[in-house]
Amino acid sequence: MELLHSGKVRDVYAEGDDLILVASDRISVYDVVLPTPIPDKGKLLTALSLWWFEQLADLVPNHVISATDVPPEFAGRAIRCRRLEMVPVECVARGFLTGGGLKEYESTGKVSGVDLPRGLVEASILPEPIFTPSTKAPVGEHDEPMTFAEVADKVGAQTADRLRQVTIDVYCRGAELAADRGILVADTKIELGWAPDGTLVLGDELLTPDSSRFWPAESYQPGRAQFSYDKQYVRDWAARSGWDKRHPAPEVPADVVDATRARYVDVYEKLTGNRW
Numbered sequence: 001m002e003l004l005h006s007g008k009v010r011d012v013y014a015e016g017d018d019l020i021l022v023a024s025d026r027i028s029v030y031d032v033v034l035p036t037p038i039p040d041k042g043k044l045l046t047a048l049s050l051w052w053f054e055q056l057a058d059l060v061p062n063h064v065i066s067a068t069d070v071p072p073e074f075a076g077r078a079i080r081c082r083r084l085e086m087v088p089v090e091c092v093a094r095g096f097l098t099g100g101g102l103k104e105y106e107s108t109g110k111v112s113g114v115d116l117p118r119g120l121v122e123a124s125i126l127p128e129p130i131f132t133p134s135t136k137a138p139v140g141e142h143d144e145p146m147t148f149a150e151v152a153d154k155v156g157a158q159t160a161d162r163l164r165q166v167t168i169d170v171y172c173r174g175a176e177l178a179a180d181r182g183i184l185v186a187d188t189k190i191e192l193g194w195a196p197d198g199t200l201v202l203g204d205e206l207l208t209p210d211s212s213r214f215w216p217a218e219s220y221q222p223g224r225a226q227f228s229y230d231k232q233y234v235r236d237w238a239a240r241s242g243w244d245k246r247h248p249a250p251e252v253p254a255d256v257v258d259a260t261r262a263r264y265v266d267v268y269e270k271l272t273g274n275r276w
Contacts, residue, residue, distance in 0.1 A: 001013040001014065001015045001020060001071065002014045002015075004019070008026065008028040008031070008033050009023060009024055009026050009027070009028060009033075009042075009045070009210060010022060010023050010024065010204070010205075011024060015080075017083065018065060018080050018081065018082070018083070019063075019080070019081045019082070019083055020070055020071065020074065020078055020079075020080055020081070021078060021079045021081050021204070022042070022074050022077055022078045023041075023042035023043070023045045023046045023077045023078070023205070024037070024041075024042050024077075025037035025038050025039060025040065025041045025042050026041075027041060027210075027231060027234060027252075027260070029231060029234050029235045029238050029249075030235070030238065030245040031143065032245065032246065032247050032249050033247075033249070034234070034238075034249045034250075034251075034252055035248070035249060035250075035251055035252075036251050036252035036257060038257055038260050038261050038264070039257070039261055040261060040264075040265075040276075041261065041264060042077040043076045043077045044208075044209075044264045044265065044268050044276070045077075045205055045208045045209075045210055045264075046067070046076065046077050046078065046079060047076075047268065047272075047274075048207070048208050048209075048267075048268050048271065048272065049079075049205045049206045049207075049208055050064065050067050050079070051271070051272045051274075052174065052206040052207045052208075053202065053206055055173075055174075055177060056170060056173055056174070056202070056206070059169055059170065059173055060166055060169070060170060060200070060201070060202050061195075061199055061200075061201050061202065062201060062202040062203070062206070063079075063081040063082045063084055063193070063201055063202065063203045064079055064080075064081060064082075065079075065080040065081060065082060066079070066080040067079050067080075081203070082195060082201070083196075084193025084194060084195060084201055084203050085193055085194040086191065086192070086193040086203065087155065087159075087163060087191075087192045087193055087194070088136055088154065088155070089133050089134075089135070089136065089146065089151055089154065089155065089163065090133060090134040090135065090136055090143055090189055090191075091131070091133055091163050091166070091167040091189065091190050091191070091192055092131070092132045092133055092134060092167070092187060092188070092189045092190075093129050093130070093131055093132070093167045093168050093170070093171035093187060093188055093190075094111065094126060094129065094130050094132050094186070094187040095125065095126055095129045095171060095175055095184075095185065095186060095187065096123055096124065096125050096126060096184070096186040096187065096213075096215075097111075097116070097120050097121075097122065097123065097124045097125075097126060098122060098123055098186050098187065098213060098226075099186075099187070099213065100145070101132060101187070102122055104145060105120060111130060111132050111145075112130070112131070112132035112133060112134075112145045112146060112147055112148070113147030113148060113149065114130045114131075114132065114148075116130075121222055121223045122222065122223060122224060122225065123186070123215075123220070123221070123222045123223065123224065123225070123226050124222045124223075125222070129168050129171050129172060129175075131148065131163075131164040131167055131168060132145065132187075133145075133146045133148070133151050133163070133167075134146055148160060148164065151163065151164075162200060163192060163200075166190075166192060166200060167190055167192075170188070170190055170202070170206075170207075171185065171187075171188055174188060174206075174207045174212075177271075178207075178214070178271060179217065181270050181271055181273075182216060182217050182218060182270060183214050183215070183216065183217065183229070183267065183270055183271060184214070184215040184216070184217050184220055184226075185207070185212055185213070185214060186212075186213035186214070186215055186226075187212065187213050188207055188211055188212035188213075189211045189212070190202060190204075190206060190211070191203045191204035191205075209229055209230035209231060209263065209264050209267055210230070210231060212230060213228055213230050213232060214228065214229040214230050214267050215227065215228060215229070216229070228263070229263045229264070229266055229267035229270075230263065230264075230267070231260065233256070233259060233260050233263060234252065234256060234260055237252070237253070237256045
């Protein structure tokens with residue numbers, strides 16, 4: 001195998017015509033990889049992504065060839081994948097107002113150029129899910145919000161329309177399935193790429209705690225921060241730590257590591273119905 005790319009969380013290897021996508025236990029916040037891993041994180045992300053790919057297979061094709069035909073040293077955390085020409089845009093859908101979207105709304109009344117009603121507060125449910133894309137920044141740099149017009153300028157109007165529709169469709173299907181299990185999907189980021197036959201295909205990960213914000217429906221209350229089954233817990237610790245959000249990042253305390261792992265396990269079990 002040949003290592004092609006080492007990202008914030010995943011390593012990509014080439015093996016013949018296929019790719020081997022390996023999810024590590026690394027965790028990143030503010031686009032910086034933290035020095036402390038979260039045990040089992042890569043296996044949890046892989047297992048949950050595979051579950052979601054199966055749930056959404058009738059909606060949009062995905063890049064998975066096999067989750068078992070992988071090098072034994074990567075068993076449980078690797079997927080054999082089709083090669084795709086990845087779209088140079090981060091495709092994000094939001095159903096609730098939080099995170100960077102909330103900050104943008106508070107200063108402009110918009111998110112990624114989308115006008116929103118006045119008077120929304122933190123965690124407000126949006127009138128309808130919106131497409132809020134961003135740039136794909138290199139490791140160590142920050143993704144920047146994009147408007148739909150900027151996406152159209154980058155990839156063409158027809159492709160931009162397709163990206164928006166697929167992203168919203170994936171979000172809506174995922175949010176519906178998660179709601180049946182007591183989980184609210186506040187937002188999610190997906191990766192899309194072109195197969196050789198011109199088909200638009202889901203790649204990377206899907207509806208995981210690294211790519212989405214998951215909240216328990218039973219305690220949801222707009223106007224405040226929500227309990228989260230995702231890496232928001234680490235973001236909150238980082239924000240309180242005094243760290244300047246630049247490399248190098250500080251070590252993550254053991255109690256934060258343990259609590260983060262517990263949240264990843266909890267949401268995996270709640271969504272899939274499987275014990276970890």
